[in-house]
Amino acid sequence: MATPMTPAQWRTALQAEGVKFTEYSNWTTRGRDSATGKTFGPVHGVLNHHTAGSNSLKAVAVDGAPALPAPLCHTFLPKTGIAVMVSCHRANHAGLAASNVIAAIINEKTLPKQNKATTVDGNDCLYGIETENLGDGKDAYTKAQYDAWVRWNAAICRHHGWGSGSAAGHLETSVEGKIDPKGPVEGYGSRGKFTFSMKQLRADVAERLKHAASWSPGTSSTYTVASGDTLWSIAAAKLGDGNRWQEIATLNGLLHADAIAPGQKLKLPPK
Numbered sequence: 241m242a243t244p245m246t247p248a249q250w251r252t253a254l255q256a257e258g259v260k261f262t263e264y265s266n267w268t269t270r271g272r273d274s275a276t277g278k279t280f281g282p283v284h285g286v287l288n289h290h291t292a293g294s295n296s297l298k299a300v301a302v303d304g305a306p307a308l309p310a311p312l313c314h315t316f317l318p319k320t321g322i323a324v325m326v327s328c329h330r331a332n333h334a335g336l337a338a339s340n341v342i343a344a345i346i347n348e349k350t351l352p353k354q355n356k357a358t359t360v361d362g363n364d365c366l367y368g369i370e371t372e373n374l375g376d377g378k379d380a381y382t383k384a385q386y387d388a389w390v391r392w393n394a395a396i397c398r399h400h401g402w403g404s405g406s407a408a409g410h411l412e413t414s415v416e417g418k419i420d421p422k423g424p425v426e427g428y429g430s431r432g433k434f435t436f437s438m439k440q441l442r443a444d445v446a447e448r449l450k451h452a453a454s455w456s457p458g459t460s461s462t463y464t465v466a467s468g469d470t471l472w473s474i475a476a477a478k479l480g481d482g483n484r485w486q487e488i489a490t491l492n493g494l495l496h497a498d499a500i501a502p503g504q505k506l507k508l509p510p511k
């Protein structure tokens with residue numbers, strides 16, 4: 241349970257986490273609170289969506305959808321990876337959520353299958369991001385977009401002192417048959433193309449939260465073995481942790497820790 245972030249807290253958290261963003265007009269006052277008579281909060285988690293469309297900024301910010309007045313999220317994330325803040329108040333994005341899943345999000349437990357018998361209004365308690373993607377299983381999230389997506393989730397979790405278990409996907413909470421988010425991702429850090437999953441997003445958020453907010457996912461590099469090197473000393477010098485020597489051994493298919501020689505080129509994992 242937590243109090244929704246203020247505009248100043250949003251800006252501070254996003255900037256610290258390295259999320260590039262712009263501010264859509266009136267985002268600090270736009271919301272569904274007075275229209276519904278229900279104030280946003282306390283907040284329990286973060287809900288991730290894909291737009292199932294393109295150029296949806298105006299729709300999610302002001303136009304809304306049929307029978308669904310805007311705002312439709314707190315943040316819109318286009319292919320550029322430059323997020324747009326559209327609201328910090330109550331937004332129409334979550335719909336009805338299964339109570340058993342919300343309870344698991346609060347406790348950061350593995351999310352159960354939705355029990356549709358008991359529901360809550362997810363718009364009461366979840367932050368929402370609409371990430372631009374056609375949702376056709378072919379349209380790919382760009383590398384910049386996915387990187388910003390991970391950072392955005394981590395920024396909120398870090399602000400509230402939450403772990404990655406507070407991040408969920410619409411398909412995990414909805415009792416209305418939602419299937420988002422899904423689709424291919426161009427890459428992340430040193431990782432090549434992969435298929436989006438909430439499991440992977442949570443793992444990437446968890447990895448971010450282990451580091452300082454200023455951290456960036458690394459890229460792998462090559463190192464030429466010098467005289468006197470050991471895998472341990474290379475791991476200590478290049479990865480900041482001698483105990484990571486085993487990762488280097490595995491990455492290079494080395495059967496013995498001493499199977500290196502000066503001049504040999506080693507692949508190093510991201511730092």
Ligand SMILES: [Zn+2]
Nearest residue numbers: 289290410420
């Ligand atoms: Zn959705």
